[in-house]
Amino acid sequence: MASVARGEISRPHPVADTLLAATGMLLMIAQVPFFLSIGILAPLTGRVVLIAAWLLLATLGLHWFRDHPARVLGLAMVMGVFWYTAGVLAEGWLDWTV
Numbered sequence: 001m002a003s004v005a006r007g008e009i010s011r012p013h014p015v016a017d018t019l020l021a022a023t024g025m026l027l028m029i030a031q032v033p034f035f036l037s038i039g040i041l042a043p044l045t046g047r048v049v050l051i052a053a054w055l056l057l058a059t060l061g062l063h064w065f066r067d068h069p070a071r072v073l074g075l076a077m078v079m080g081v082f083w084y085t086a087g088v089l090a091e092g093w094l095d096w097t098v
Contacts, residue, residue: 017069017070018069020069020070020072020073021061021064021065021066021069021072021073023073023076024061024069024072024073024074024075024076025058025061025062025065025072025076027073027076027077027079027080028054028057028058028061028075028076028079031054031076031079031080031083032054034083035050035051035054035083038050038083038086038087038090039051042090046086046090046094049086050083050086053079053082053086054079057075057078057079057082060075061075061076
């Protein structure tokens with residue numbers, strides 16, 4: 001059996017890890033129209049916040065793609081919750097006409 005260097009974790013299913021991460025990234029890309037649809041009706045500050053949040057989370061997803069593939073899938077779910085929360089809460093609290 002080959003020895004594993006200290007600190008390295010052997011991954012038994014690299015294909016499954018890649019599929020998890022790829023699914024997460026595809027889900028993030030699929031959310032772009034939803035973020036843009038809220039941004040159409042939001043004021044400029046709302047658009048900037050939504051675009052910055054999407055870019056930050058997508059960048060984090062790319063950073064985690066190889067090392068933490070399950071986190072990428074979870075990040076796509078967090079992004080969906082953020083989009084929904086921004087749309088629902090912004091209408092009442094920030095007087096956006098979403």
